[in-house]
Amino acid sequence: MPVNARYVVAKAFPVKIEDMSFWLNAGLATVAVAILWWLPNLGVKPAAVNELTLVALYAATVIGLNTVFGFAGQITLGPALVFAVGAYTTAILSVHLRWNLWLDVVIGVVVAGIVGAIIAAPALRVGGFYLAMVTALAAQAIPTWAELTPKLSGSDVGLSVNPFSLGKKYFHLNADYRLSIVVLALCGLVASNIARSAWGRWFRALQTSEAATSAVGVSVYRAKTVSFVLSALIGGLAGGVYAGTEGVVGATQFSFDFSIVLFSALVLGGVGSLWGPVIGVAIYVLVPYYFLPMNWGPQSQAIYGGILILVMLAVPKGLASIPRQLSSSLRIRLGNGETERREHARPLKSTTEGAMSVLCERARQLAPGEVVLEARDISHHYGGVAALNSVSISVKAGEVIALIGPNGSGKTTLLNALSGFIGRGRGMIRCRGKEIQSWTPHRRALLGIARTFQRPVIFSNLGALDNIRTGLTERRPAVWSSVVRSPRHRRFEARSRIRAQQIMRVLGLGDEEAASAALSSDLATHKILDIARALALDPIVLMLDEPAAGLAADQVAVIESVISEVRNAGVGVLVIDHDVGFVSRVADTVVALDRGRVIAAGAPDDVRGDPAVVAAYFGDMALEP
């Protein structure tokens, strides 16, 4: 291993880079909270303390927005919606029913979460910016509703809410302020815990590729909904506390402008980063009072708009991404050329014989030759074209079946049909006794049907180790479990890390890969990473789409050894490829497709020589002497 600056630093500070940044952030956060807590005692004026209370609550709301937009990549323009729901629920319960204010806030949080789920559920099915518009519409509905129900909502004048109290003592200005700091710290902690958990990894995977996220057994729809409900709960909490600290809740406070401010603050600070929300909202505070949300005219709004444009153009990933970008370009420089070498194809280490069986627990329980995946009469049409026409295929445990055929013959379509990525076609698919043709991709992945993609999809915002960890399915923790760091969550984190490292060792990915961002690697490493992630599912069926394409001869040899190891471990393997030699060496059975139909099936040499197959590839001319 070359001795360079990075090597020295890594040896001197044996703490992993991930952990180091965690402790750094935790330290910063503790210091910040301490300073904020004691601000009133440091001679800050009461008017400023009041503004800071608002700012803290807005920052908390933006943390919620960050969870859904920054982590999971879903655009929403209605943080004002859940904030308003929390505020109004709290206010209405407190004013009209006279329930305890603390209880009202809790109920406000719950109601905000429910409203969030209801509004988001249909929009999330289709994804994209439908959610943005639905939330914008719904946020607009709040002031309208308030006008239509003046008795309930107090209309423009608003509802007057009593302040918070503990026992007999009512909260005054400083107590309200400290409460809002507590809320902010709490929301920050929740967001941070999620980010550093399996759910955080799945959310970030969602941003890169919904298809690949499905392929590792995560329901995309559910992940989006969870992220949205989380943000709704956070927004509802901020809104509820706002009702108690502000004392007045009225329709004019929740206009669409409010949504814009919150959104812009997040964009400015850095979407998806942990400090982004706080930085963004803090920047707005440092600008003179003229720019504060409550009283701003067209000039300042126009400037906001301009800032949005400029920031997004200059730093599409937000201000908080600047340190990261700087550090990664610094790292490249300290690497003394190691990165440049990485751009060339590097020889992959071959796998340790027999080590694969350790990884494939489910496959060990299969009988050799048992049919693990069976498809009958699969048909699929794209428009008027029959991509697949009554294709039947069986994948057996401990055997490799190869799928060949000219371009457009339907190979990838068949793989997509087997893994669930195409909508309803016709035919029956059975896996170990269960009929799965109507199952979604993530359910099939959980059952043990793993696949890779023709062009490897790597979650670029996760490191190599984390990429593999997303695939682990055993005893996944629930969201709340990760938030509170329950034992189940901790066990999963430890287990998934160990398992992912095991997989990396077996597949010959060294420790250097673990630290670097997955994006900087080359094609061969990406392909192996894709396979590694699929193996993390503990599959009984592994489907590889052109695993050898684009690789040099020695790398193809590595892929071959991986495939035979996986086969020996008892997994049923389906391989699509064009390389005839590769297919002959690796496969036990070959199935040839042409224009959506099976034209030959059998041992590799038989299929190779089959005249129909030759004609499909080379045309009738090949038959002439």
Add this chain to the structure above:
Amino acid sequence: MSIFLQAIISGLAIGAVYALVAMGYNAIYAATRVFNLAQAQVVMVAIMVTWWLRQEQGWETAPAILAAIGISILVSVAIEGICVSLIRIPRGEANPIDQMALVALVTTLGASIVIQNGAVMLFGSGVSPFSPYLPARGYRLGGATVSPQQILMVATAGAVALAYQTYMRRAPWGLRLHAMAEDIEAAAYRGVRIRQGRTIAFGIAGLIAGIGGVVVGPIAFADPTVGFQFGLSGFVALAIGGFGTRSGPLLGAMLLGISEALVAGYVNGQYRIFVDLGLLLLVLLVRPQGLASTPSVRRM
């Protein structure tokens, strides 16, 4: 019965406006996958410029309209030049087109804020009446009244839709935009200049918005803040009809307009936003790809 008929008529008329906004969105989205949040503000620009030139500066109607439409096209192309074509997505990212569309969503949002507040700064935030082009006297039709203005709006929407379809099917750049809409990578490989195509798409959207603004002026007021409402309704209309479809904008817009008018006629006009929300949620639940589209690959 006359309430029903009146509702249908005013629904069609307001639907015509939504259709023009929706067609503008669609023109850009189909070819570039970018959703231009500033589209409705361009409509507002057309309204304000027409009002200002005709009523404040004393211009004749025809040159004022032409100027307004010209300025709308310019504004739209400027939006493309600043807010879309300058976006750079680092190489090697997955889904570059989607990522660009995401960033464009925020930059066009910024543009819409700038344009709206710019209009407020130029013209003041007050609302002024817009003097109509045609006499207000309407025609009786089975218990309801149809005004020449309403006929003009519906006719214009229909004419624009027809012209757009013809352009897309016959004109060279129309065909290229069509290719971009089908498969942008393939179009690029075949030599279509994507950058130019985007500018043209935005230009067409600006033209449609300009016509829309000019035609809707008399029933709206000259109000710089009117953009947001139209934008939202136009989006809902397009979502109902189906993004990227041929007849989606018109179909969805008419449906939305009539629903709103029926609720306004029989219940209360203030519930408009609930009609929008309800109809949108309904369509998303039942047929998320839009009423006018054919069922396609299920997206996860």
